[in-house]
Amino acid sequence: MKKIRIGMLGLGTVGSGVVRIVEGHQEDLQRQTGAELVLSKIAVRDINKSRKVTVDPALLTEDPWEVINDPEIDVIVEVMGGVEQTKEYILAALDKGKQVITANKDLIALHGPEILAKAAEKRCDIMYEASVAGGIPILRTLVEGFSSDRITKIVGIVNGTTNYILTKMTQEGASYEDVLVEAQRLGYAEQDPTSDVEGFDAAYKMIILGSLGFHVHLSLNDLDIRGISKVTSDDIASAKRLGYTIKLLGIAERQDDLISISVQPTMVKDSHPLASVNGVFNAIYVYGQAVGETMFYGPGAGDMPTATSVVADLVAVTRNLLTGINGSRSSMIMNEKKLKSDEQIVSKYFMRLHVADKAGVLAKITQIFADYDISLESVLQLPNNGTDEQETEIIIITHDASKAGLNKALAKFEEIEVVKAVRSVYRVEG
Numbered sequence: 550m551k552k553i554r555i556g557m558l559g560l561g562t563v564g565s566g567v568v569r570i571v572e573g574h575q576e577d578l579q580r581q582t583g584a585e586l587v588l589s590k591i592a593v594r595d596i597n598k599s600r601k602v603t604v605d606p607a608l609l610t611e612d613p614w615e616v617i618n619d620p621e622i623d624v625i626v627e628v629m630g631g632v633e634q635t636k637e638y639i640l641a642a643l644d645k646g647k648q649v650i651t652a653n654k655d656l657i658a659l660h661g662p663e664i665l666a667k668a669a670e671k672r673c674d675i676m677y678e679a680s681v682a683g684g685i686p687i688l689r690t691l692v693e694g695f696s697s698d699r700i701t702k703i704v705g706i707v708n709g710t711t712n713y714i715l716t717k718m719t720q721e722g723a724s725y726e727d728v729l730v731e732a733q734r735l736g737y738a739e740q741d742p743t744s745d746v747e748g749f750d751a752a753y754k755m756i757i758l759g760s761l762g763f764h765v766h767l768s769l770n771d772l773d774i775r776g777i778s779k780v781t782s783d784d785i786a787s788a789k790r791l792g793y794t795i796k797l798l799g800i801a802e803r804q805d806d807l808i809s810i811s812v813q814p815t816m817v818k819d820s821h822p823l824a825s826v827n828g829v830f831n832a833i834y835v836y837g838q839a840v841g842e843t844m845f846y847g848p849g850a851g852d853m854p855t856a857t858s859v860v861a862d863l864v865a866v867t868r869n870l871l872t873g874i875n876g877s878r879s880s881m882i883m884n885e886k887k888l889k890s891d892e893q894i895v896s897k898y899f900m901r902l903h904v905a906d907k908a909g910v911l912a913k914i915t916q917i918f919a920d921y922d923i924s925l926e927s928v929l930q931l932p933n934n935g936t937d938e939q940e941t942e943i944i945i946i947t948h949d950a951s952k953a954g955l956n957k958a959l960a961k962f963e964e965i966e967v968v969k970a971v972r973s974v975y976r977v978e979g
């Protein structure tokens with residue numbers, strides 16, 4: 550039986566899962582591919598570190614170039630993270646005609662076009678199913694399952710760490726800091742968890758989803774990005790009171806070839822299926838012109854779910870190696886990218902305003918909204934909590950409004966004396 554030799558970069562959370570699956574499911578994998586999958590070399594930072602899996606110490610090296618330059622190795626599995634240096638390793642591996650599998654969304658989102666071009670030039674596979682939504686086979690679904698349709702909207706909970714934090718804050722009143730530490734311990738968070746909580750990890754994943762779904766090269770500058778670090782327990786309580794749940798949503802839309810894409814904490818109506826996606830689970834809603842609404846659900850992070858996707862790529866690459874068709878998917882004709890302006894981005898919004906508690910205040914506020922063509926769905930004045938009888942809070946949900954109009958109204962609130970503070974603003978979905 551033909552042997553396919555695998556060189557790994559990284560043996561942490563995901564890498565350990567890959568070793569477990571390749572070893573534990575070897576017989577099934579052989580039956581499916583017709584080849585033996587052999588782990589040949591593994592680069593780590595510290596070969597003396599204790600590991601979650603047992604591997605032959607002779608396989609380990611602290612020099613990734615030893616893996617890349619090994620002429621026996623057919624496939625590089627990159628599960629170490631990092632961007633610039635890692636890009637160098639991957640480009641070098643492709644240059645040597647090796648197939649590449651990666652779980653690295655930062656790398657693909659930031660340097661995808663260059664890496665894909667190199668893979669196409671060398672007729673090599675570059676596969677990255679694990680980079681988006683851990684265990685959900687969403688990239689293959691977008692590229693293959695939806696190849697007959699025109700995708701118009703992708704809405705996703707695509708970061709497990711923040712969904713885990715928001716769920717614990719909502720259901721148990723847990724503190725943001727405590728839950729973040731727990732998510733790190735469980736292997737969900739990135740090496741630098743700022744990427745999770747400030748929305749960058751989700752943004753990288755939305756860039757990948759949007760690029761594959763709409764056939765354009767999206768980049769970081771195309772997104773509005775807001776994370777969850779400023780979501781307060783008061784916001785969560787207000788959402789609950791009105792029948793909403795706060796979720797960090799990535800939203801990519803295409804309308805007449807105009808695209809908008811963002812990542813932001815969003816008020817999701819409790820009746821919407823995304824509102825009940827909890828814990829480390831992810832879900833991606835895909836709207837296609839022909840198919841209508843579809844939703845894909847599963848674990849978004851963690852060792853075994855993520856490794857499932859890596860090894861599925863390994864099966865696909867192995868099959869391609871045996872039939873000699875590697876690289877056939879690396880080139881795709883891309884559309885010209887046209888982004889919506891702020892006037893064209895339309896949504897409902899929720900906001901909490903801290904205002905003076907006196908006659909005429911509400912009239913002033915609604916007039917400002919009217920000046921910018923924003924009509925209101927509901928206005929709720931909270932009972933004064935007694936700490937300051939001169940001031941109170943109102944909660945507003947708008948009808949569909951342009952982002953430009955909303956920003957102008959918010960700037961106006963800064964100027965008028967009766968609005969003491971804009972406490973929070975959220976997009977509303979569902």
Ligand SMILES: NC(=O)C1=CN([C@@H]2O[C@H](COP(=O)(O)OP(=O)(O)OC[C@H]3O[C@@H](n4cnc5c(N)ncnc54)[C@H](OP(=O)(O)O)[C@@H]3O)[C@@H](O)[C@H]2O)C=CC1
Pocket residue numbers: 558559560561562563564592593594595596598611613627628629630631652653654679680683736737738739740849850851852855
């Ligand atoms: N954790 C998750 O749930 C998911 C992670 N990912 C992505 O998978 C990748 C890996 O994540 P994860 O497994 O969590 O990360 P870990 O930090 O758990 O593992 C990283 C591994 O890479 C090794 N490594 C790091 N830098 C180097 C280097 N310069 N040279 C050699 N080895 C190096 C580390 O070595 P050592 O062990 O010696 O320190 C470690 O084995 C990242 O790109 C991440 O974004 C994607 C989906 C889900």
Ligand SMILES: N[C@@H](CC=O)C(=O)O
Pocket residue numbers: 680682683707708709710711737738739745750849850851
């Ligand atoms: N840190 C990421 C890991 C998977 O991509 C997450 O929390 O989703």
Ligand code: NA
Pocket residue numbers: 678679680681682683684685686687688858
């Ligand atoms: Na996936």
